[in-house]
Structures are given as C-alpha cells and as structure tokens.
Amino acid sequence: MNRIFASLAFLVVVGFQSCTNTTEKPETNTPAPIGPKDIILTSDLMTPEVLWSMGRIGETALSPDKKTILFGLTYYDLEQNKGNSEFYTIPAEGGAMVRLTSTTSGEYNPRWRPDGKKIGFMSAESGSMQLWEMNQDGTGRIKISEVEGGINGFCYAPDQSKIAYIADVKTNQTVADIYPDLPKSSGRVMNDLMYRHWDHWVDSYSHVFVADYNGETLLNAKDVLANEPYETPLAPFGGMEQITWTPDSKGVVYTCRKKTGKEYSFSTNSDIYLYEIATGKTKNLTEGMMGYDVAPVISPDGRFMAWESMERDGFEADKVRLYVLELKSRMRTNYTLKFDQDAHGLAWSDDSKSVYFISNWHALDQIYKLEMASNSIRKITEGVHDYTSVIPAGDRLIGTKMSMSMPTEIFSINESDGSQTQLTFVNKPIFDQLxxxxxxxxxxxxxxxxxxxxxxxxxxxxxxxxxxxxxxxxxxxxxxxxxxxxxxxxxxxxxxxxxxxxxxxxxxxxxxxxxxxxxxxxxxxxxxxxxxxxxxxxxxxxxxxxxxxxxxxxxxxxxxxxxxxxxxxxxxxxxxxxxxxxxxxxxxxxxxxxxxxxxxxxxxxxxxxxxxxxxxxxxxxxxxxxxxxxxxxxxxxxxxxxxxxxxxxxxxxxxxxxxxxxxxxxxxxxxxxxxxxxxxxxxxxxxxxxxxxxxxxx
Known part of the structure; x- marks a missing residue:
C-alpha cells in the first residue's frame, strides 16, 4: 500500500457500487468509475481521509412535470488524485435514489430537455467537453455537439428549437501571432491590466452562442458577442445562472461587463443584455445601474425579469438587491429597499406573482418569498442551517442545504408551514459511525x-x-x-x-x-x-x-x-x-x-x-x-x-x-x-x- 494511505482511518470493504443493484464486472486495465464505497471506520473521529470519501451533491434540476429531481454527485479517489461526477435521480415526493450514469469521464451541467423526454448534460467522453443527451433512465447516450475546443455550459430554448451554449473564444494576440517565426517562444506581451485572472492568464473570453437544434445535433451556431473582447458569464465564478432564455424562445438574456483592461480591473459595473435572435440586435436592460447586475431570471409569463443588483461601482460586497423589471414598460422596482439583507438564488413562482430567494440573517441562510402585489417578504424556513438553492415544485419547494454538521443534502419544503423533509442521505452510512x-x-x-x-x-x-x-x-x-x-x-x-x-x-x-x-x-x-x-x-x-x-x-x-x-x-x-x-x-x-x-x-x-x-x-x-x-x-x-x-x-x-x-x-x-x-x-x-x-x- 502506498505510504500516503498508511494512516487511513477507514477500511474500504466492498469498493465501488451503485445505489441500486451491484453487478460483478470483469477486471480490465481501465480503472472503475470513481463512485461511492462501503466504508467501515475504525474510529468515530473524523479524519482527512474520511472527509474526502464523502459524496458531494452538486447542481440539481427538476423535471418539467415536477416529479423527479436530477442531480450530480461527485466522489473523489485519493490514489487516482481526482474526482468524478455522476448523475442520480430521486422522486420529488421522496423515495430511493437511482444512479443513471457510471463512466470514467463524468457528467456535468444536468438539464432536462423541455419536453422531459431526454436529459442533456456535458461530458468529455469524446476527448473534449461536449453536449450529450440520454434517456430518462440513463440509456441511449448520444453526442449532440461538436464544438472545437469544447463547451463550458448550455441551456435549452423553452420551445426546444435552439440551444444556447458558452465556449471560449480567442481574442488576444499571442507572441506567435505577432511573430510567426517564433512559434516556440514562451513570452507574453502586455499593454494593459487584467492580463491574468484568478488562476489563469487571459488568452480568451467566454462567449455565448445560439445554435439550431433538431433533436440530434447543433446547426448554424452564432456567436452572440462576435468580435467583442468581453466575457459572459463573468469570470472567474459565473456560470449558466447568468444566462437564460426568454419564455418565447426569441431572445437570450446574458450578464456581461463590457469593459477591458484597466477599466475592467477597477469596475464591478456589469449589465444584463437581451439579444434578439431574429434581428441580431442587443439591448442593455440595466443601463445606468452602476454596480454588479447579474443572474437574470424571466417570469414564466414573460412579463418580468428579476435579477440580483448592487448599487455602487467598485464595491464587490455591496448589498445584493432584488430588482424586477417590467419588460414592456422598462419599469424597474427595487423590492428589497427596506429589507436590510442580501437576496441570492432567485426563482419565480409558477404564477409569475412571487420570487423565492436565499438570504442570510444572523449567520443562517434561509428561504424567503417576495409577494410582488403586496411588496412583502416572508421567511419560509427556520433552523440552524444554510440553504444554498431553492426550486419551486408545485405544492412544495426543493432546496439544497448544509450545516457545520452536515454536507449538502436535498430537502423538500412545505411552503405553508416551513416544515422540511430530507430526501437524500448521501453520507448517512459514514455519519452513522462518526x-x-x-x-x-x-x-x-x-x-x-x-x-x-x-x-x-x-x-x-x-x-x-x-x-x-x-x-x-x-x-x-x-x-x-x-x-x-x-x-x-x-x-x-x-x-x-x-x-x-x-x-x-x-x-x-x-x-x-x-x-x-x-x-x-x-x-x-x-x-x-x-x-x-x-x-x-x-x-x-x-x-x-x-x-x-x-x-x-x-x-x-x-x-x-x-x-x-x-x-x-x-x-x-x-x-x-x-x-x-x-x-x-x-x-x-x-x-x-x-x-x-x-x-x-x-x-x-x-x-x-x-x-x-x-x-x-x-x-x-x-x-x-x-x-x-x-x-x-x-x-x-x-x-x-x-x-x-x-x-x-x-x-x-x-x-x-x-x-x-x-x-x-x-x-x-x-x-x-x-x-x-x-x-x-x-x-x-x-x-x-x-x-x-x-x-x-x-
């Protein structure tokens, strides 16, 4: 055994197995997909090895009929020094988890197709990260995209006729571009700020593309930010929550800070833009608002856009306000003017009259509900925990929450009385021993x-x-x-x-x-x-x-x-x-x-x-x-x-x-x-x- 594992405080008894039936597989030279293991601890005290053996729930998605929750679950393997994300489902009303995938390439960005018949996801199975689809039970995997360099996220148009995806686009000249006779030079030439960001040198920008979708492949992809040296979503942490479709599938709404260099480096002034597919025109929906404006969500009836907004340019920790824009009149309303808390993770009610969100008060993240008609905000949940997301699901809410004593799990919330029912118990076998x-x-x-x-x-x-x-x-x-x-x-x-x-x-x-x-x-x-x-x-x-x-x-x-x-x-x-x-x-x-x-x-x-x-x-x-x-x-x-x-x-x-x-x-x-x-x-x-x-x- 490798020395690094000599102090393991647990014993791997069975090895890889799924949450449903386990089947014997013949030995191959290819490592088995990283997944859950049966763990027996030799001590009831947590160790680093025990911590890294826990499953980590990722992004969740609710089926169009609101009956099934799809989610990613990542496990790590110390010897291989990497992790792997697989997809699972669980009934929204509660029941057994079902594992849909078991691959060494992993699956990411889970999305239900609008008709509910397929599940879209990203996988690097073909060598680069591409869009794939499979049946609801995980069978019938097919690759949908063939984008050079791969994609980083996607979402379906509501009418299923198109798909928006994000991909990196090279916009900066390299030394090899300037001096073709020096292709092996490692030098970089900079003339402005923001030449590197977070953990990488900035050689490209993330752009959003719109492509036709015929159920089998992507066609006629168009770069919404063609020839623009800007990024969407915002680096380094923005994701597909910053990009959405209009309910009529005629437009894509995206977040962007249209600045470069020194101006970008000193500013938090991002805006939300509407790109009209038919005309190719772009409108700034938050023009004149000077701080971060991010994460747009359009109401189901198409009348309103809610988003997270900060007031002051340059202050990244400003109050996060819940703003709503009436799209036809362009009237903006700050619904948290008298609410001295932040609002994150917005989600519309089915009737387009309310917005659910997450807010922290006294070091606890709870689910709240804004009723627009009365301009009132009500806290739905109580307890010593942090909710991290909320999805309306008919007569219930689906949320992910954690605490100092529990990794993220999925819960069902009764909106009327705030009662909460745990749906997943990913790490219960480990915690029962700790x-x-x-x-x-x-x-x-x-x-x-x-x-x-x-x-x-x-x-x-x-x-x-x-x-x-x-x-x-x-x-x-x-x-x-x-x-x-x-x-x-x-x-x-x-x-x-x-x-x-x-x-x-x-x-x-x-x-x-x-x-x-x-x-x-x-x-x-x-x-x-x-x-x-x-x-x-x-x-x-x-x-x-x-x-x-x-x-x-x-x-x-x-x-x-x-x-x-x-x-x-x-x-x-x-x-x-x-x-x-x-x-x-x-x-x-x-x-x-x-x-x-x-x-x-x-x-x-x-x-x-x-x-x-x-x-x-x-x-x-x-x-x-x-x-x-x-x-x-x-x-x-x-x-x-x-x-x-x-x-x-x-x-x-x-x-x-x-x-x-x-x-x-x-x-x-x-x-x-x-x-x-x-x-x-x-x-x-x-x-x-x-x-x-x-x-x-x-």
Whole structure:
C-alpha cells in the first residue's frame, strides 16, 4: 500500500457500487468509475481521509412535470488524485435514489430537455467537453455537439428549437501571432491590466452562442458577442445562472461587463443584455445601474425579469438587491429597499406573482418569498442551517442545504408551514459511525458594546472537566459570513475531532447583520474587526474548560491577513498561528492583485496618495509593519496559481519569521489557486495543519 494511505482511518470493504443493484464486472486495465464505497471506520473521529470519501451533491434540476429531481454527485479517489461526477435521480415526493450514469469521464451541467423526454448534460467522453443527451433512465447516450475546443455550459430554448451554449473564444494576440517565426517562444506581451485572472492568464473570453437544434445535433451556431473582447458569464465564478432564455424562445438574456483592461480591473459595473435572435440586435436592460447586475431570471409569463443588483461601482460586497423589471414598460422596482439583507438564488413562482430567494440573517441562510402585489417578504424556513438553492415544485419547494454538521443534502419544503423533509442521505452510512462536536451559538459583547454572534464548536465526547486547546477562526472575504457552511478544507468538525475547541466570530465586516455591520470594515483593516476577534477569544478563554495557555489563530485570505496582523498585535495571547493565502504586505498587494476594484475600495485607494487619510490608515495597518513584534510560531500556506493574493505574500511572511528566528513552516502548492482542490493536496494540507497545531498547542 502506498505510504500516503498508511494512516487511513477507514477500511474500504466492498469498493465501488451503485445505489441500486451491484453487478460483478470483469477486471480490465481501465480503472472503475470513481463512485461511492462501503466504508467501515475504525474510529468515530473524523479524519482527512474520511472527509474526502464523502459524496458531494452538486447542481440539481427538476423535471418539467415536477416529479423527479436530477442531480450530480461527485466522489473523489485519493490514489487516482481526482474526482468524478455522476448523475442520480430521486422522486420529488421522496423515495430511493437511482444512479443513471457510471463512466470514467463524468457528467456535468444536468438539464432536462423541455419536453422531459431526454436529459442533456456535458461530458468529455469524446476527448473534449461536449453536449450529450440520454434517456430518462440513463440509456441511449448520444453526442449532440461538436464544438472545437469544447463547451463550458448550455441551456435549452423553452420551445426546444435552439440551444444556447458558452465556449471560449480567442481574442488576444499571442507572441506567435505577432511573430510567426517564433512559434516556440514562451513570452507574453502586455499593454494593459487584467492580463491574468484568478488562476489563469487571459488568452480568451467566454462567449455565448445560439445554435439550431433538431433533436440530434447543433446547426448554424452564432456567436452572440462576435468580435467583442468581453466575457459572459463573468469570470472567474459565473456560470449558466447568468444566462437564460426568454419564455418565447426569441431572445437570450446574458450578464456581461463590457469593459477591458484597466477599466475592467477597477469596475464591478456589469449589465444584463437581451439579444434578439431574429434581428441580431442587443439591448442593455440595466443601463445606468452602476454596480454588479447579474443572474437574470424571466417570469414564466414573460412579463418580468428579476435579477440580483448592487448599487455602487467598485464595491464587490455591496448589498445584493432584488430588482424586477417590467419588460414592456422598462419599469424597474427595487423590492428589497427596506429589507436590510442580501437576496441570492432567485426563482419565480409558477404564477409569475412571487420570487423565492436565499438570504442570510444572523449567520443562517434561509428561504424567503417576495409577494410582488403586496411588496412583502416572508421567511419560509427556520433552523440552524444554510440553504444554498431553492426550486419551486408545485405544492412544495426543493432546496439544497448544509450545516457545520452536515454536507449538502436535498430537502423538500412545505411552503405553508416551513416544515422540511430530507430526501437524500448521501453520507448517512459514514455519519452513522462518526461522533460530531456540539455547535453552540453565543453572543459576545464587543469593545464598542455591541453584540456579536460567535459560533463555538466543541470536540466530540467533550468533557467540561478537562481543559482543551482552543482555536480562533478568522474568516476570509473579508465580507463573507461565518454561517453554517460545510467546508472540505476549513471544516470545523474536523478541527473539533482533533481535540480543539473552535471560536468562530462574525466580526465586523460580514453580511447578515445589516448594512452598517457589513461595511464598517472597508478602510478599517486592523481596526474594529481585529478588536472583535480578540473580544471573542477572550470571552471564551474565560471558560474553565479552555486552556488559555494553549490558544491558536488560523485563517485564510482576509483570515490569513488577520492572522498576520494578530501575530504582531496579540499581546502574547496565542501560542501558534496558521495563515493560508493571506495578505502580508498591503502595498505589494495593491500592485500585485488582478481585481483592482477590491483593493481600491477596501483599502481606500493607493498607497502613494499621501493626502488620502483612509488609505494611509489602511497601509499603516499592513501586517509587515509589525514584524518587529512577532514572537510566536507561524505556519504559512500559499499556492503559485493564486493571482488574487500572489505567492510572494506568503514567502515574505515566512522569510521574515525565519530571519527573526521564529519557528516557521511554509507549505507551498505549485499547482493550486486560492483554494486547495486536488485530493492528495487536500489531505496533505490537513495533515500539516494539525501537525503544526499539535506541536505547539498540545
């Protein structure tokens, strides 16, 4: 057995099997498709290997008759160091899961054909990602598209006569284009900003195409953004939720930020456009609206368009408003004017009179409903959880939800009383064998006498008569709520299983607690939010079961910045730090990152404008300015493909610690971005994480 698997805390008993009948297959040289395994644990404590053995529910789609839920389910294999997504169905009223596919190439982007007779999906079975179809039971697979370079997403026209798909289009000249006699040159020539984004160099843009569809193949494909150097959906995270059809199949509505270079880099001003197929003309439906305008959804009767809208250009964490446009009159209405929360994941009711959406309040993501006639908003669900999507399904709603104690599962929701019924139990066989830590909600008083929600997670088999090492979790974003999320890296139950109490405060600068709380952090890095962190850990450290001499602080991104800042300002509270992909030198960060709008807004501007008091305060709080006060062991994690916060930030921090004689460790990934996504890298991350903490806190 490979050494990397020597510490497995579980035993694979049966191996691959489906959720229906298992059939014996002859041995071949081709590995079996990665899928669920029967797992027997040798301990009731979670390990990295157990975490990576869990199935992960992906995108869901409801059949046109609203009777069947189609969804993707991904499993990972450590030895192969990759994952595989397969399709399953389950009755909307509840019942057994049925596995539809079992391939080594995987299936993605599940879509029911409008007539309900076929399922469309993407697969790389032919060598590139193409559109395929199959029968409702998974039989009869046929390839529909043959797009050079492959596609990245698609959706059917409601009348089934056409298909819209997205594909990358080369628009930038390469060195080989300029100098054909230098085809092997690796050089790049740049004359403007946004030459790289997130984790890749920008050589192409995603465009939306419209093609005729005859039930067998795609014909007469047309690039909606022909010769335009713009992208749809928005990079790096936008998907097909940013593109939709009009109900009459005569138009495609898409999200786009029609800017390039420096202008693009400093702006969040995206708009929603309507492309009319018959005329080839494009109209800007959100012209004059200056922030992010994304994710359009058209009402079933074709009268209205709802979308997610931010007000201010350059502020990526602005309030997400629910806007509705009456398409004929072009009248726009902000239905969340008096609703001090964000609205995400919009979905129309069948009668076109209401919009369902997800919103966070006090670190819980719930399902809400807007009634347009009365301009009223009602919360439908209650509970300690995060809903991540909602689909109207006749007399019920279908939603996906998770919590700090449960990965994503599919639920049915009774709209009238808010009751929720779990439909999938993907990881129940594993969780039946695990002991989980208690998750407790606390409200801590801050230094300015406000109340701050703080999650406290206790180790499994917690004994209040003992003393436990305790971790302060510093959230990234920075404007990202410490809600009931389940993470496959920053997993609170994993931390607890290693014998730690976790303190996870919703410090200043997070949504879900009103506009003022969310926006306070901009221009105040190193200010009140740092005091909030210390208020949380100081309050919990008073408990008799907390070993106040064994405190650590951990975090990623802005959480990594927080750790670096605390390392120079903690007054010897902590005995160990871990910073992942954190900002260490804010002056370098301003000139190294790709999305300039973020640093320009949140730091208040550039560092050479000496008359800008807000900006100068931000740079005065750069963690590298406090190196002389560093005195505590620190582990630094960073990845080469992180272009949001580049790897040199982590190298600077690690080098500084070593030069000062402080115990330090640098975990570097040459092939990861801001996140660690490859299975073996993920397990390595977990092992070194706890190796470092155990060394200094136990």
């Amino acid at each position: 002991a989980l830590g208690k998750v407790e909600e606390r409200w801590v008083e801050t230094t300015d006498h406000k109340q701050m929600l703080t999650w406290v997670i206790y180790p499994p088999h917690f004994d209040p008569s003992k003393k436990y090492p305790t971790l302060l979790y510093c959230q990234g974003g920075p404007q990202s709520t410490v809600s009931q999320f389940w993470s496959y890296r920053w997993n609170f139950q994993m931390m607890a299983a290693n014998g730690y109490i976790i303190v996870a405060p919703n410090r200043r600068g997070l949504p879900g607690f009103g506009k003022e709380w969310n926006e306070q952090i901009s221009g105040d890095y190193g200010g009140q939010n740092m005091k909030d962190y210390l208020s949380a850990i100081d309050a919990v450290a008073k408990e008799p079961y907390v070993n106040a001499d064994k405190l650590g602080a951990v975090g990623a991104s802005y959480g990594g910045f927080s750790v670096y800042w605390l390392a120079g300002n903690h007054n010897k509270r902590f005995k160990a730090f871990i910073a992942h992909d954190g900002m260490f030198n804010l002056e370098s960060q301003y000139l190294e990152t790709e999305e300039m709008w973020f640093v320009d807004w949140d730091l208040g501007g550039n560092f050479w404008d000496k008359g800008n008091k807000i900006a100068q305060n931000s740079y005065a709080n750069s963690p590298h300015k406090f190196i002389e006060k560093w005195d505590t062991p620190i582990m630094v994690v960073h990845s080469e493909l992180d272009y949001r916060i580049v790897a040199s930030q982590g190298m600077q921090a690690f080098n500084a610690a070593v030069i000062k004689g402080i115990p330090a460790e640098y975990l570097y990934f040459p092939d990861e971005n801001h996140w660690v996504l490859k299975p073996q890298n993920g397990v390595l991350w977990q092992r070194r994480f706890y190796n470092w903490l155990d060394k200094w806190l136990k």
